[in-house]
Amino acid sequence: MKKKMVCVLLAGTMVTSIFAGCGKKTGTDNTAADLSLSVTTTFAGEDGNAQNYKDAVAAFEKQEGVKINDASATSDETFKARVQTDFQAGSEPDVLFFFNGADANSFIQEGKVVSIDDIRAKYPDYASNMNDDLITPSLVDNKKYAVPVNGYWEGMFCNTEVLDQAGVEVPGADYTWDQFQADCEKIKAAGYAPIAAALGDIPHYWWEYSIFNHTTPATHLEIPTSVDEGNGPGWVSGMEDIKGLYEKGYFPDNTLSAKDDETFAMFTSGKAAFLIDGSWKVGGIAAACQSDAEDPSTLDKDKLDKFTVTYVPTNGERKATDLIGGLSMGYYISKKAWDDEAKRDAAVKFVEYMTTDDMVAKFAQHTASALKEAPKVDESQFNSLQVKAIDMMAGVTSLTGAAQDLFNGECRVSTFDGMPQIVTGEVDAKDAVAEGLSAYADQTAE
Numbered sequence: 001m002k003k004k005m006v007c008v009l010l011a012g013t014m015v016t017s018i019f020a021g022c023g024k025k026t027g028t029d030n031t032a033a034d035l036s037l038s039v040t041t042t043f044a045g046e047d048g049n050a051q052n053y054k055d056a057v058a059a060f061e062k063q064e065g066v067k068i069n070d071a072s073a074t075s076d077e078t079f080k081a082r083v084q085t086d087f088q089a090g091s092e093p094d095v096l097f098f099f100n101g102a103d104a105n106s107f108i109q110e111g112k113v114v115s116i117d118d119i120r121a122k123y124p125d126y127a128s129n130m131n132d133d134l135i136t137p138s139l140v141d142n143k144k145y146a147v148p149v150n151g152y153w154e155g156m157f158c159n160t161e162v163l164d165q166a167g168v169e170v171p172g173a174d175y176t177w178d179q180f181q182a183d184c185e186k187i188k189a190a191g192y193a194p195i196a197a198a199l200g201d202i203p204h205y206w207w208e209y210s211i212f213n214h215t216t217p218a219t220h221l222e223i224p225t226s227v228d229e230g231n232g233p234g235w236v237s238g239m240e241d242i243k244g245l246y247e248k249g250y251f252p253d254n255t256l257s258a259k260d261d262e263t264f265a266m267f268t269s270g271k272a273a274f275l276i277d278g279s280w281k282v283g284g285i286a287a288a289c290q291s292d293a294e295d296p297s298t299l300d301k302d303k304l305d306k307f308t309v310t311y312v313p314t315n316g317e318r319k320a321t322d323l324i325g326g327l328s329m330g331y332y333i334s335k336k337a338w339d340d341e342a343k344r345d346a347a348v349k350f351v352e353y354m355t356t357d358d359m360v361a362k363f364a365q366h367t368a369s370a371l372k373e374a375p376k377v378d379e380s381q382f383n384s385l386q387v388k389a390i391d392m393m394a395g396v397t398s399l400t401g402a403a404q405d406l407f408n409g410e411c412r413v414s415t416f417d418g419m420p421q422i423v424t425g426e427v428d429a430k431d432a433v434a435e436g437l438s439a440y441a442d443q444t445a446e
Contacts, residue, residue, distance in 0.1 A: 036067035037337070037346055040083065041097035042329070045074035048283020049150065049363050051294070060353050066346050072097075087112050094337035094347050099329050100136045100146040101405035108140045113332045115143040123348050129357055134370035136327055139406070146330025147355050151368030153279045153325035153399065154205055154312075155392060161306045162273040166190035170308055173395055177213070177241075177315035184250040187273045194250040196272035199242070202260040203419040205276040208324055208402055210238035213315035217322050217398040223407055225441070227434045234316075235437075239415060239422050239429035241315060246423035256420040264288075268307075276312060279325075279367045282385050299383065308388045311395075325399035327370055331355065366390050368399070411440040 043053035087107040166187040184194035214234030224232035266272040268288035291298040311320040337343040366389040414435040421427040
């Protein structure tokens with residue numbers, strides 16, 4: 001994606017608007033007052049849209065007289081497994097906000113969610129405000145199921161107070177791996193942890209970018225058939241790069257035993273310099289700068305000003321400004337809800353309410369959306385880190401989806417769960433990658 005295209009995609013998403021009156025009426029208007037919908041999303045925990053979601057649900061309930069039984073939770077492997085189990089047990093939600101990659105394959109293959117085209121056969125205006133070209137099709141049948149709201153990007157957050165203490169400048173658009181390592185050495189010498197990461201808990205972002213550094217935007221999503229073919233050697237080199245950073249002491253001392261929230265706290269409390277994470281962490285960092293994490297009005301603006309976000313160092317053909325990102329999640333309507341006439345109408349209304357132009361813009365903020373016509377930008381409504389994210393995204397040269405969204409489940413165990421063994425040398429990186437690729441081959445052959 002060229003820079004201009006990225007800017008156009010993002011420009012309309014960076015706006016804040018109110019919820020009142022943004023629901024669009026569809027179908028019948030005789031929804032029973034005691035009707036309820038079960039809804040599961042990832043708008044929970046540190047997700048920057050958790051409060052936006054709560055507010056939207058409350059407004060929808062008041063407007064439509066429909067009770068939302070919410071079971072939202074933080075997005076992680078446990079959450080994904082829970083959703084899969086619910087579908088297998090026949091206890092799936094009526095509406096689900098979930099990933100549109102390989103994680104959704106099983107319930108799509110089983111016909112347990114309804115495609116957008118099938119919904120439009122009865123509700124022609126469903127998702128009509130979306131650019132269909134930007135809605136991700138299923139890997140199963142190439143049909144589109146999930147109506148997107150906000151996209152994502154993954155970048156490198158910086159604690160500028162730590163950088164200043166170490167005499168390191170905020171990385172720019174041409175940041176290289178060698179420059180990054182030199183900066184890490186300075187930061188380490190100054191008594192700080194260069195990189196905030198829990199390799200024994202959430203190695204996801206380093207796994208992704210270390211591989212991306214040995215592929216390209218055009219080839220990154222090609223899962224290799226072996227460690228010796230295609231992207232195979234690049235995957236091994238990526239794991240070895242992480243091992244090299246570990247051996248140089250650039251991660252926290254407890255990186256193999258710490259939880260992700262512990263190393264994140266190191267970053268926000270001024271004990272670590274760099275954090276590679278997703279756009280959702282903008283909200284988490286802001287919350288960490290509030291005296292009350294649930295009340296944005298308690299934000300310490302001076303504290304937030306010490307954080308910024310920039311590009312991820314490059315160690316190969318990809319440019320530092322080539323980021324991982326896209327529209328990887330959206331709202332599904334389950335077949336179970338669709339087959340219930342009362343719930344069908346309410347489910348459609350709920351998804352349409354949550355995906356109006358104004359609502360999407362509120363959720364997307366500094367990320368991306370699939371809207372045909374997005375509202376105008378009002379930067380005065382953003383905090384300083386959101387504005388920095390907007391500026392950073394204006395320089396992005398491409399957005400590429402995450403390979404781990406395709407390489408999921410058991411495939412990732414040897415390099416995700418096994419990252420501590422890789423970086424300590426207990427398991428050779430090539431053997432770990434080979435094990436994962438073998439599991440992927442077995443999975444795709446089923």
